[in-house]
Amino acid sequence: MTLGGRARIAVAFAAAALLVLAPFGLKPYGIYLLSLWAVTTIAAIGLNLTLGYAGQISLAQASFVGIGAYTAALLTTQGWPLWSAFLLATALCFVIGWVLGYPALRVQHHYLAFVTLSFATLVFLILRNEEWLTKGVYGISGIPRPTVLGWSTKNPIDFYFFCLAMLALVTAATWWLIRSPWGRAFTALRENPIRADSLGVDVRRYTLIAFAIGSALGGISGVLYAPLVQFIEPTAFALNLSLNLLLMVIVGGSGYFFGPFLGAAVSVLLPEWLRFSEGLYLILYAVFVMVLMAFCPSGLLGLAERFRKPAAARRPESAR
Amino acid sequence: MSAVLEVRDLTKTFGGISAVAGVSFDVHPGEILGLIGPNGSGKSTLFNCILGQLAPSAGEVRLDGRAITGMRPCDLNRLGIGRTFQLLQVFPQLSVRENLILAGQEHQGSMWSRLRGRRDAGLTAAANRMIEFFRLGHLADERAGSLSYGQQKLLDAAMAFMAGPRLVLLDEPAGGVNPTMLADLHERLREINRSQGATFVVIEHNMEFVMSLCTRILVLAEGRVIAEGDPERVRNDPAVIEAYLGR
Amino acid sequence: MADLLQLLVAGLATGGIYALVAIGFVLLWQTSQTINFAQGEFVMLPAFFVLAAMKFGGLSFPLAMLVGLAVSAVVLGLLFKRLVVDPIIRHGVLPLVISTIALAIFFKEGVKEFYAADAQPFPAAWATTNLSLGGAVVSVQSLVIIAAAVAAVAALQYFLAGTRTGRRMQATAQNPALARVLGIPVERMILYTFLINAALVALASFLVSPIYLAKFTNGETLGLVAFVAAIVGGFNQVRGAIVGGLLLGVVDNFVAAYWSAQYRAAIPLFLLIAVILFRPQGLLGRAEERTV
Numbered sequence: 001m002t003l004g005g006r007a008r009i010a011v012a013f014a015a016a017a018l019l020v021l022a023p024f025g026l027k028p029y030g031i032y033l034l035s036l037w038a039v040t041t042i043a044a045i046g047l048n049l050t051l052g053y054a055g056q057i058s059l060a061q062a063s064f065v066g067i068g069a070y071t072a073a074l075l076t077t078q079g080w081p082l083w084s085a086f087l088l089a090t091a092l093c094f095v096i097g098w099v100l101g102y103p104a105l106r107v108q109h110h111y112l113a114f115v116t117l118s119f120a121t122l123v124f125l126i127l128r129n130e131e132w133l134t135k136g137v138y139g140i141s142g143i144p145r146p147t148v149l150g151w152s153t154k155n156p157i158d159f160y161f162f163c164l165a166m167l168a169l170v171t172a173a174t175w176w177l178i179r180s181p182w183g184r185a186f187t188a189l190r191e192n193p194i195r196a197d198s199l200g201v202d203v204r205r206y207t208l209i210a211f212a213i214g215s216a217l218g219g220i221s222g223v224l225y226a227p228l229v230q231f232i233e234p235t236a237f238a239l240n241l242s243l244n245l246l247l248m249v250i251v252g253g254s255g256y257f258f259g260p261f262l263g264a265a266v267s268v269l270l271p272e273w274l275r276f277s278e279g280l281y282l283i284l285y286a287v288f289v290m291v292l293m294a295f296c297p298s299g300l301l302g303l304a305e306r307f308r309k310p311a312a313a314r315r316p317e318s319a320r
Numbered sequence: 321m322s323a324v325l326e327v328r329d330l331t332k333t334f335g336g337i338s339a340v341a342g343v344s345f346d347v348h349p350g351e352i353l354g355l356i357g358p359n360g361s362g363k364s365t366l367f368n369c370i371l372g373q374l375a376p377s378a379g380e381v382r383l384d385g386r387a388i389t390g391m392r393p394c395d396l397n398r399l400g401i402g403r404t405f406q407l408l409q410v411f412p413q414l415s416v417r418e419n420l421i422l423a424g425q426e427h428q429g430s431m432w433s434r435l436r437g438r439r440d441a442g443l444t445a446a447a448n449r450m451i452e453f454f455r456l457g458h459l460a461d462e463r464a465g466s467l468s469y470g471q472q473k474l475l476d477a478a479m480a481f482m483a484g485p486r487l488v489l490l491d492e493p494a495g496g497v498n499p500t501m502l503a504d505l506h507e508r509l510r511e512i513n514r515s516q517g518a519t520f521v522v523i524e525h526n527m528e529f530v531m532s533l534c535t536r537i538l539v540l541a542e543g544r545v546i547a548e549g550d551p552e553r554v555r556n557d558p559a560v561i562e563a564y565l566g567r
Numbered sequence: 568m569a570d571l572l573q574l575l576v577a578g579l580a581t582g583g584i585y586a587l588v589a590i591g592f593v594l595l596w597q598t599s600q601t602i603n604f605a606q607g608e609f610v611m612l613p614a615f616f617v618l619a620a621m622k623f624g625g626l627s628f629p630l631a632m633l634v635g636l637a638v639s640a641v642v643l644g645l646l647f648k649r650l651v652v653d654p655i656i657r658h659g660v661l662p663l664v665i666s667t668i669a670l671a672i673f674f675k676e677g678v679k680e681f682y683a684a685d686a687q688p689f690p691a692a693w694a695t696t697n698l699s700l701g702g703a704v705v706s707v708q709s710l711v712i713i714a715a716a717v718a719a720v721a722a723l724q725y726f727l728a729g730t731r732t733g734r735r736m737q738a739t740a741q742n743p744a745l746a747r748v749l750g751i752p753v754e755r756m757i758l759y760t761f762l763i764n765a766a767l768v769a770l771a772s773f774l775v776s777p778i779y780l781a782k783f784t785n786g787e788t789l790g791l792v793a794f795v796a797a798i799v800g801g802f803n804q805v806r807g808a809i810v811g812g813l814l815l816g817v818v819d820n821f822v823a824a825y826w827s828a829q830y831r832a833a834i835p836l837f838l839l840i841a842v843i844l845f846r847p848q849g850l851l852g853r854a855e856e857r858t859v
Contacts, residue, residue, distance in 0.1 A: 118836035200426035286673035
């Protein structure tokens, strides 16, 4: 293993230790923000799989978060355990993601952007209009936090550790997926779908799978989001969140494994720390994204890599 | 001896213009068939119609007697047809070895078994052999995008052979490759042909390369076959000379 | 019958707006492969230029409209091309998509933060009364919108087909490399399309704002509708954008009247899926084959 690889593992361990220790020095609001970061990161990891590895733009990730959140809210307020929501939401989002991608992939690739954009609109309308199910604009309140194997996560700090554990689980699963032959196929169809096709890679099926798994991770994120905020209503899952998640993946570095972690931190934690008003922060953020796209479309991690070593010496790797 | 590949009356029109106008030919087991013709004579379009990248307007393609017209490229590849493209097509972010493993992995088991199975799909040894065979050994862990053009061209060809295909269609394998490497490529192709009995169809503009490599040559002009035969005969065919020199 | 006529006129008016926005969108795509995700915000913004000119510059409404048009041309045409598109286009389509998404956020939040977060009344340059046509009640506004859209499209078609510059622009759109060889100043032609897009969205803005009021969120649905109109019509055709826009507008009004007003915003999705499944090249488009 190279020195760079060892340094990377050291950084990962330090970051993990920090995440475990951080809540002990924070007020409840700080713990809430960290939990929100963990939940958001899961959704961003899903989108990174779709966009960063398989090269498919999706503007509907928030809709899958919404489907997950409403599944959790509806089930747990009826007394069902949270794990049933995990199962149902994951399956639901996987299937919907697959069905959604299918027509779009029959034609040119950028059509998926428009299909997902329209889908996001439809989901928002359903959440808002179908009051018999979703209670419409009034939202659903009193979403309970789960008891996991006898451990109550009612306290912010306990729920934070629950979110962190879920993030660790998702991270490990994704890492394993990216390093499997599937991950190699995802990278190939991002880099050159026509060549991949001629080498026996079933481009359509792999793309659909990447999209479906990415969507399912959005659902998982939503299932955690509902008990975190304990009150959900439709506007939380409108187009704004989808765009925000997309920018997180891009800003962090799409196609980089740790890009979503960084991107979510920039989007969730940084504005609180800078104490700007939300509007002003978004304005500056938008300018930053435009500048980043002009000078380094591979995002912050791409920028870091560029500084760390000259272009020719960059390490080849499918799982960056 | 029955043909590996039969092409019958294959036609492809783009908005009224026939790029390929009723082409028929057979490819026999073990031969190296050259496909030559002036620029724009329809060679690459013909390849793309045979290999499913383009849908032919009319005609039929058969592999070992089985109709394969209009099948998807990935399915054709899994039936044992490999190919390269006119323009260089490797995966620049993957290492040389990863490029080769990718080229073979879809032929190993089912999609689900690949997810559960080993990370390299059990192909590291085969990839290394291919790397040695094409003399890219010192570059195995380099990012493909960082190789020289000629080296990438070799890798491109190596990828087409990774899954052990029976039939390989090479679109200008010699284009832009320097003379030393060209001799190398020539020798490699001959050896695969000899040792594995693989059948080739090669599009090439480099006459010296194609005449010395191929056992039979097919000449295309304006979407039609205008001559066919061994290199010597084609070289002296007046119709071929006319097609190249113009009227 | 009277109801139908009424709905048809309203639908054509809505469709006229969609068509204007979709035409500009298609023009940008044709000449510079720009998929402008901020196109909706481009429609939202000119109205605020006019309001700002009246509020801070003390200008009269007609004068402010001229100023609004000029500022739109500079900001949404020239600066958009120079500052956003030119530096990014070499990286490919995706970074530009991301960048225009960021631009949309920039415009939206900018208006909200520095002008107003609530809907602002926008004056109309024409009567807001209704006319009675054979029993149907038709608003003058709808007729004005239809007339203005028709006039704009006619002028654009005349420019593209009937003038030397217009034909050079079409050549640029069809094959930039060839156009360059022929000595056409391709860069300038591309700039012209950006300016035309700016003028079209400004016109759409001035037509739509008196009805829906000027609000920073106005662009959200309009942008999506313009994309879908462009795709329904056949992504790379100006004629297609017109047909797609009108169709969407009419369907939108009929569905709202006869089926469900709550789900009218979902109509683009259904049209989009229908087109992709049954006629992926669009209603007027020709099938294009990917070259390998």
